[in-house]
Every structure is written in structure tokens, then in C-alpha cells.
Amino acid sequence: MDELGKRLLDLLQHGLPLVPRPWEAIARQLGVPSRELRSRVQNWLEDGTLTRFGPMFDIEALGGAFTLAALRVPPSRFDEVAAILTDIPEVAHNYQRDHAWNMWFVLACTAHSDIARVIDRIEQRTGLDVLNLPKEQTYHVGLHFSV
Amino acid sequence: MTQSTTLARCQALQLRRLLEAGLPVAQRPYQLLAAQIGATEAAVLDQVRHWNSTGLFRRVGLVLNHRALGFRANAMLVIDIPDAAVDDAGRLLGLAPGINLCYQRPRRLPDWPYNLFCMVHGRQRDEVRQRIDALLRQLGLEALPHQLLFSTRAFKQRGGRYTPGDRHG
Numbered sequence: 001m002d003e004l005g006k007r008l009l010d011l012l013q014h015g016l017p018l019v020p021r022p023w024e025a026i027a028r029q030l031g032v033p034s035r036e037l038r039s040r041v042q043n044w045l046e047d048g049t050l051t052r053f054g055p056m057f058d059i060e061a062l063g064g065a066f067t068l069a070a071l072r073v074p075p076s077r078f079d080e081v082a083a084i085l086t087d088i089p090e091v092a093h094n095y096q097r098d099h100a101w102n103m104w105f106v107l108a109c110t111a112h113s114d115i116a117r118v119i120d121r122i123e124q125r126t127g128l129d130v131l132n133l134p135k136e137q138t139y140h141v142g143l144h145f146s147v
Numbered sequence: 148m149t150q151s152t153t154l155a156r157c158q159a160l161q162l163r164r165l166l167e168a169g170l171p172v173a174q175r176p177y178q179l180l181a182a183q184i185g186a187t188e189a190a191v192l193d194q195v196r197h198w199n200s201t202g203l204f205r206r207v208g209l210v211l212n213h214r215a216l217g218f219r220a221n222a223m224l225v226i227d228i229p230d231a232a233v234d235d236a237g238r239l240l241g242l243a244p245g246i247n248l249c250y251q252r253p254r255r256l257p258d259w260p261y262n263l264f265c266m267v268h269g270r271q272r273d274e275v276r277q278r279i280d281a282l283l284r285q286l287g288l289e290a291l292p293h294q295l296l297f298s299t300r301a302f303k304q305r306g307g308r309y310t311p312g313d314r315h316g
Contacts, residue, residue, distance in 0.1 A: 001216075009209070009211065012208050012209045013208055013209060013211070014206070014208065015206040015207055015208045016170070016207045016208055018192065018195055018196050018199060018207060019192075020175055020177060020178070020188060020192060021174060021175060022176070023174060024174075034174065038172050038173070038174070041172050041209075042172050045172070047215070048212050048215045049211070049212055049215045049216065050209050050210060050211060050212060051210045051211070051212045052169055052209060052210035053169050053170060053172060053208075053209045053210075054166055054168075054169035054170035054207065054209075055166050055170065055195070055198070055199070055203075055204040055206075055207045056204060056205040056206055056207075056208065056210065057167070057203060057204060057205075058202055058203060058204065058205050061201075061202045061203045062203070068252065068264070070259075082302045085302065086302060093301075094301070094302040095221075095298040095299075095300065095301050095302070096298065096299045096300040096301075096302070097223065097296040097297060097298050097299065098296065098297050098299055099294065099296045101258075101259070101296075104223070104296070104298075131255055131258060131259055132255075133252040133253060133255070133259070133264075134252065134253070135250045135251070135252055136250075136251045136252055136253060137233075137234070137237065137250065137251035138249075138250055139234075139237035139238050139240065139241035139249040139250065139251070140237075140238075140240070140241025140242070140246060140247075140248060140249040141205075141248055142246065142247040142248060
């Protein structure tokens, strides 16, 4: 990525100015035509450099309930269990990690009572115990990632 | 259709749904959105500013695909910290460069002894390990039980569809 690309990513990570013509405001800062900035962002969305452009919703401000959970999946059952989780709409992210607890996922529900219900369902469908690790304290949520 | 300076409730809900898909990459994005919900550009922008200042939005910006940018080593650092020290350690770790998220979560003994969780990204595993070792030494936490759980596969990732009324299963 060239210098302009890095500067643009850096700037946009801090947020787009909330004005009618935001690209013109950024173009003035970077000394580049606003059309060129938009086409770069459009290309990044298309080639997968960006997964999203727009408002980042604070999911907790929306009043949902969330938890981090894990499973100890026997290696021979990994794909089968992953498919079960993919099927469950409350599972928001699912990663394999190199640990005895090898499958880690986030549950995003509309209410707290749903979390226990979804965990029950996962335990029933997989036959495995769920490790439920709801957040107790937030120390840091990074909004910026240095390119 | 109303053209007043504030959005009707149903227009605000429509706007929120549109914004879940992202902001149009257009010269006047709020004008485009306004046209779709029969409102004025000024009313849409006011609503967006309101959501931004009241915390519904963390910001209006972008989400990077870390992997596409070459940040392929993604790990969860977990530490078992005495309860009395966890707040201080969490705050210090949260300030460190390269720590994206830092939370306290419950231990589940005997299965799970760790109570502090950080997300870390880097280009290579060795670089992440060295960086975290150095950070823990610097903070005097290196003697505490800790582990780095690198991710090896991602099965499911989802964008932000969270507006009430959407089906959550």
C-alpha cells in the first residue's frame, strides 16, 4: 500500500467528519481530489481490504446481551461442530484456536435470558460442555489500528 | 412523506437499517440516504450526529480486514491475575500499543483459570510472542500464569445487523 493509502486509512479509522460533503473535507487535508479518495475506498471494499465502511454500532448501546464462549471439540468432530454453530443465528464469530478449548465464539442475543437458552441448545446439539465467559469489566476497546 | 428538520420515528428506524449496510461512498452520502427515506439531508445528518454523540455509534469510519493487510497472527492473550490486581493490570495492558481489546471475564475452575483477556494482532506469531513477552516483563506480569491462543481458522464472521426487529433466532 502506498503512503497516500496508509494516510487515508489512518484518517478514516479516526472517523469521517460528519458534514454534508465529508470527502471534500478529507481531500483538503490530504491534498488529493475527493473523487480519488472515494474510488480508493470503493476499491478497498471490493478487494476485501475493508470489511465495512460506515457507522460502527456500539452493540451494547443497543441493549443486546453478549458473551464469549468456548468448546473443547475432539479434532475428528471439528467441522461437524463448526457447522452446527454456523447454523445458530446468535453465533456472531467463531474461531479455531490452538488450545484444549479449541473453538471460541461470541454469542449475540437480544436479551440476557436468551444466552442461557442458546448455550443449552449448543450443549444439546453438540453433546459438549460450553465454557461461558461473559465480560465483567471493560478496560479497553481499540478503535484504531496502526497500518 | 415529511420534509421537516427532524426525522419521524419510522424514518429514524429506516435510516438505522440503511446505515447497518454502511454509508454510501458518495460525494453527498446523507443526501442519498435522505432521498431513500423521504427526508432532508440536514435532518439525516442531524440524526447521525445525534447517534454519534450519544454513543449508539462508536464512530463513523471503517473496519479493516486485518488479514488482507498482512496481519495474519491474531491471538487472545489470557492471564490469571489475582482479583485485587486485575483492574490495574487491565488498565495498563489496555493502554499498550497493539492491544485491541482488554476485558475481565470470570474464571471457571478447574476448567479455565484465566480472568484477563486481551486481543492482539500482528504479522507473524513470533513477533506477537516477543512483543507480548516484552510487554508482560515491562508491566511485571511475566511470572503470572498466561497463554497466547492463536487463531488458526475463522468459521463465521458477521457484520453489524443489530437493529431491533431483525430476527435473532
